[in-house]
Amino acid sequence: xxxxxxxxxxxxxxxxxxxxxxxxxxxxxxxxxxxxxxxxxxxxxxxxxxxxxxxxxxxxxxxxxxxxxxxxxxxxxxxxxxxxxxxxxxxxxxxxxxxxxxxxxxxxxxxxxxxxxxxxxxxxxxxxxxxxxxxxxxxxxxxxxxxxxxxxxxxxxxxxxxxxxxxxxxxxxxxxxxxxxxxxxxxxxxxxxxxxxxxxxxxxxxxxxxxxxxxxxxxxxxxxxxxxxxxxxxxxxxxxxxxxxxxxxxxxxxxxxxxxxxxxxxxxxxxxxxxxxxxxxxxxxxxxxxxxxxxxxxxxxxxxxxxxxxxxxxxxxxxxxxxxxxxxxxxxxxxxxxxxxxxxxxxxxxxxxxxxxxxxxxxx
Amino acid sequence: xxxxxxxxxxxxxxxxxxxxxxxxxxxxxxxxxxxxxxxxxxxxxxxxxxxxxxxxxxxxxxxxxxxxxxxxxxxxxxxxxxxxxxxxxxxxxxxxxxxxxxxxxxxxxxxxxxxxxxxxxxxxxxxxxxxxxxxxxxxxxxxxxxxxxxxxxxxxxxxxxxxxxxxxxxxxxxxxxxxxxxxxxxxxxxxxxxxxxxxxxxxxxxxxxxxxxxxxxxxxxxxxxxxxxxxxxxxxxxxxxxxxxxxxxxxxxxxxxxxxxxxxxxxxxxxxxxxxxxxxxxxxxxxxxxxxxxxxxxxxxxxxxxxxxxxxxxxxxxxxxxxxxxxxxxxxxxxxxxxxxxxxxxxxxxxxxxxxxxxxxxxxxxxxxxxxxxxxxxxxxxxxxxxxxxxxxxxx
Numbered sequence: 001x002x003x004x005x006x007x008x009x010x011x012x013x014x015x016x017x018x019x020x021x022x023x024x025x026x027x028x029x030x031x032x033x034x035x036x037x038x039x040x041x042x043x044x045x046x047x048x049x050x051x052x053x054x055x056x057x058x059x060x061x062x063x064x065x066x067x068x069x070x071x072x073x074x075x076x077x078x079x080x081x082x083x084x085x086x087x088x089x090x091x092x093x094x095x096x097x098x099x100x101x102x103x104x105x106x107x108x109x110x111x112x113x114x115x116x117x118x119x120x121x122x123x124x125x126x127x128x129x130x131x132x133x134x135x136x137x138x139x140x141x142x143x144x145x146x147x148x149x150x151x152x153x154x155x156x157x158x159x160x161x162x163x164x165x166x167x168x169x170x171x172x173x174x175x176x177x178x179x180x181x182x183x184x185x186x187x188x189x190x191x192x193x194x195x196x197x198x199x200x201x202x203x204x205x206x207x208x209x210x211x212x213x214x215x216x217x218x219x220x221x222x223x224x225x226x227x228x229x230x231x232x233x234x235x236x237x238x239x240x241x242x243x244x245x246x247x248x249x250x251x252x253x254x255x256x257x258x259x260x261x262x263x264x265x266x267x268x269x270x271x272x273x274x275x276x277x278x279x280x281x282x283x284x285x286x287x288x289x290x291x292x293x294x295x296x297x298x299x300x301x302x303x304x305x306x307x308x309x310x311x312x313x314x315x316x317x318x319x320x321x322x323x324x325x326x327x328x329x330x331x332x333x334x335x336x337x338x339x340x341x342x343x344x345x346x347x348x349x350x351x352x353x354x355x356x357x358x359x360x361x362x363x364x
Numbered sequence: 365x366x367x368x369x370x371x372x373x374x375x376x377x378x379x380x381x382x383x384x385x386x387x388x389x390x391x392x393x394x395x396x397x398x399x400x401x402x403x404x405x406x407x408x409x410x411x412x413x414x415x416x417x418x419x420x421x422x423x424x425x426x427x428x429x430x431x432x433x434x435x436x437x438x439x440x441x442x443x444x445x446x447x448x449x450x451x452x453x454x455x456x457x458x459x460x461x462x463x464x465x466x467x468x469x470x471x472x473x474x475x476x477x478x479x480x481x482x483x484x485x486x487x488x489x490x491x492x493x494x495x496x497x498x499x500x501x502x503x504x505x506x507x508x509x510x511x512x513x514x515x516x517x518x519x520x521x522x523x524x525x526x527x528x529x530x531x532x533x534x535x536x537x538x539x540x541x542x543x544x545x546x547x548x549x550x551x552x553x554x555x556x557x558x559x560x561x562x563x564x565x566x567x568x569x570x571x572x573x574x575x576x577x578x579x580x581x582x583x584x585x586x587x588x589x590x591x592x593x594x595x596x597x598x599x600x601x602x603x604x605x606x607x608x609x610x611x612x613x614x615x616x617x618x619x620x621x622x623x624x625x626x627x628x629x630x631x632x633x634x635x636x637x638x639x640x641x642x643x644x645x646x647x648x649x650x651x652x653x654x655x656x657x658x659x660x661x662x663x664x665x666x667x668x669x670x671x672x673x674x675x676x677x678x679x680x681x682x683x684x685x686x687x688x689x690x691x692x693x694x695x696x697x698x699x700x701x702x703x704x705x706x707x708x709x710x711x712x713x714x715x716x717x718x719x720x721x722x723x724x725x726x727x728x729x730x731x732x733x734x735x736x737x738x739x740x741x742x743x744x745x746x747x748x749x750x751x752x753x754x755x756x757x758x759x760x
Binding site for chain 1: 493496497498499500503522523566567568569570571632633634635636642644645648690694697698700701702703704705706707708718719721730731733734737738740741742745746747750
């Protein structure tokens with residue numbers, strides 16, 4: 001057994017860490033997060049040029065990674081820097097689906113950063129459960145048209161195309177479609193997210209679409225894409241917790257009250273210790289999920305749900321506990337902790353929250 | 365033992381509900397129930413409305429023009445106000461400074477400052493915390509030095525809530541640095557228009573502007589603004605904390621959040637079914653409801669025992685109440701599912717007619733969840749409250 005990362009993955013981690021340190025100041029992140037786009041296009045392009053998008057895909061489809069530990073390594077480092085550029089939302093999951101359905105040209109453009117393709121699954125009546133879309137696809141004169149609503153499509157603003165899940169009248173299964181961003185019949189309502197970013201609600205009214213894969217047969221592809229993207233945000237949360245841990249330890253070591261540093265108070269020592277051991281448990285959950293990302297479906301999904309449940313529970317606890325351990329300073333915009341905490345809690349609201357995954361694990 | 369409200373209590377409750385139905389503007393209640401910060405104008409309007417009815421000073425004794433309600437009536441009033449979505453009565457003047465003036469202020473100070481709190485002439489804010497003195501408040505360093513008929517104040521206060529609307533601030537200042545820290549603190553009233561005061565906003569993690577820092581550079585304050593005796597300020601500040609029984613547990617607010625959450629769980633859906641039918645959610649909600657029912661009775665028991673003297677009860681109420689309020693915000697955020705990410709307070713702007721992402725009263729909910737992390741930090745953090753409890757009980 002060897003828990004050490006490979007040389008390649010160590011280099012990947014170092015490269016991302018250098019990018020964050022040299023080219024990704026918090027102010028840029030926060031300013032970009034407040035725009036309609038919700039991220040910085042120049043930072044995104046720089047990351048593509050560094051090969052970070054390619055690291056999420058395997059060599060067969062033009063990448064140079066794509067395994068669970070590649071994704072986990074990349075996103076843990078991105079999380080440490082609170083990097084907001086939408087790699088999991090509009091590159092990893094959508095690129096995986098496009099590769100599985102033979103659209104390699106588009107995957108190549110995603111890897112090079114030239115194109116972004118959003119993934120629109122969530123509907124109001126089902127929320128985290130993406131297995132039951134009400135959006136309806138109809139075949140008219142040999143062309144598909146989609147009608148329905150999707151909500152909270154992250155980083156949809158400014159994409160080149162979007163993958164939409166739908167049902168058809170001639171199949172019981174889920175179908176996936178690709179819609180060009182400029183297609184008629186698709187309207188968007190853009191809004192900001194509380195963790196600093198952008199999302200859209202989308203209305204589809206007879207929007208022209210291309211079928212991806214076979215009609216009614218996309219459940220497994222989508223499930224595998226969801227697993228990859230879920231692993232990515234679990235790893236991101238781990239990186240965020242790592243930074244929160246450092247900030248909290250530094251603060252406890254330096255902040256003076258009652259004539260000594262806060263870290264001298266046993267009540268706070270014990271709470272800090274509890275936080276640190278929970279973070280280690282979260283790290284193990286992500287390690288398990290990374291290991292099983294390409295395992296048989298049931299095994300993979302159990303590991304993914306175990307990780308997402310653990311990250312959801314521990315992430316919210318760490319966010320709240322770190323703010324409390326800091327006191328008033330942790331409540332301010334100027335101090336970075338709050339921004340890390342907001343993103344960490346919001347990760348529980350993507351790809352199913354802790355209760356959703358606890359139930360999925362229990363029922364599997 | 366009779367744990368039921370008396371007929372008199374119930375008649376009083378109806379009177380309060382009727383008043384709120386009549387006088388509380390619906391649009392203001394909508395904002396309050398959606399956790400949108402209440403504007404200065406709406407707060408002043410609501411204070412004035414209560415003042416006209418004689419209820420603004422409901423917590424004051426009759427001798428000072430209070431409503432002379434017993435603690436149970438005060439409890440009912442607060443609960444119904446919260447349920448209706450009434451703006452919070454600002455505590456800084458009416459509930460924090462006023463009791464100190466009544467107990468320790470001069471007749472002149474009482475006659476001058478108390479009526480001005482009621483008619484809206486003064487908006488008070490609090491100058492306690494400093495950058496280096498948070499939980500360790502007694503270490504505060506802002507100095508007040510006697511110079512002729514004045515005190516000259518130098519230093520910095522922080523976390524001054526709604527200071528941007530205030531014209532007056534009550535401060536704890538150091539008047540003696542040679543003794544035990546607690547023994548050299550005085551309580552003084554300062555006009556914010558005085559030369560040498562600079563107020564700067566602090567942006568909170570939810571993006572809001574609620575707190576401020578206040579800088580004092582050679583600020584001259586007449587010595588007639590000193591409350592009570594010099595170097596007795598710590599005693600006055602502690603008196604206030606130990607006597608606050610009502611309100612501190614925020615039972616009214618948590619009840620309002622419980623009913624809001626129950627309604628939400630009927631309309632929010634997961635996998636096509638109402639969230640209320642999700643067993644994990646139902647268990648989370650049941651836990652909070654049980655905690656709240658327990659807290660309500662704990663609070664009433666504390667009110668009942670008030671005459672027996674001050675113990676650690678207000679600290680207990682503060683800890684339980686603040687954590688429960690936070691837990692309601694936490695579960696409300698969870699109930700929103702994917703929509704918890706949407707931060708769309710613009711839907712409350714006048715004239716907004718665009719689409720809504722989350723239900724309208726939830727448009728600011730996630731920001732409110734983060735904002736409410738403050739309630740276990742401010743007013744003496746919950747760790748400090750636990751110190752107070754164990755100090756009183758262990759007697760070591």
